Each structure stands twice: as structure tokens, then as C-alpha cells.
Amino acid sequence: MSEITLRESQIIVDEWVRTIGVRYFSELTNTAVLMEEVGELARIMARTYGDQSFKKSDEQYDLADEMADILFVLICLANQTGVDLTAAFTKNMKKKTQRDKTRHANNPKLKT
Numbered sequence: 001m002s003e004i005t006l007r008e009s010q011i012i013v014d015e016w017v018r019t020i021g022v023r024y025f026s027e028l029t030n031t032a033v034l035m036e037e038v039g040e041l042a043r044i045m046a047r048t049y050g051d052q053s054f055k056k057s058d059e060q061y062d063l064a065d066e067m068a069d070i071l072f073v074l075i076c077l078a079n080q081t082g083v084d085l086t087a088a089f090t091k092n093m094k095k096k097t098q099r100d101k102t103r104h105a106n107n108p109k110l111k112t
């Protein structure tokens with residue numbers, strides 16, 4: 001699959017849900033699923049970059065796949081609630097840029 005935009009991702013997920021997935025889970029269920037997926041990512045991060053060690057049962061996890069699972073469920077929630085992720089992301093980056101123009105550059109904790 002070639003590179004796709006956020007907008008295209010929302011269309012692809014919607015088509016998949018309506019054909020393969022039958023229908024969207026409820027928004028509450030998808031929120032719970034999102035939390036489960038974030039927990040799986042946190043588990044990998046804690047073991048790969050943190051102080052915890054992998055158990056035999058952890059070997060099946062794949063960092064990229066877990067991130068993709070999170071993105072999929074987040075896109076489902078966006079579709080269900082009428083959020084245009086392209087517009088939302090653009091607006092959010094503009095907000096962050098305006099708010100943090102000098103904040104991070106002036107943070108002594110970030111100086112190397």
C-alpha cells in the first residue's frame with residue numbers, strides 16, 4: 001500500500017468496518033479498546049526502553065503493530081464522532097506552535 005493521508009485512512013477504516021467488521025463497536029467500547037491497545041504499547045515500551053524484562057508471553061508483541069492498532073481504533077472513534085482528523089491535527093499543530101514558540105527552547109531541562 002502506498003503512503004496515505006489521514007483523510008484516506010479514515011475512509012479506508014470506514015470501508016473496512018462496514019464490510020469486514022460489520023459495524024462500529026459503540027463509542028464507549030471503542031474507548032475501552034483504545035485504552036487496552038495503549039496498555040499493550042506501554043507494556044512493550046516498559047520492557048524495551050524501561051527497566052522491566054520481557055516474559056515469554058511478551059515475545060509476540062510488535063511495537064509498530066501495536067501503534068497501528070491504536071491508530072485504527074482512534075480513527076474508528078473519529079469516524080463515529082464526526083471528527084476530521086486532518087483538520088483536527090492541523091488545528092492542533094497550529095495551537096502547539098503558537099503556544100510553545102519559545103517555551104521548549106527556554107526550558108533548562110531540555111538543554112543538552
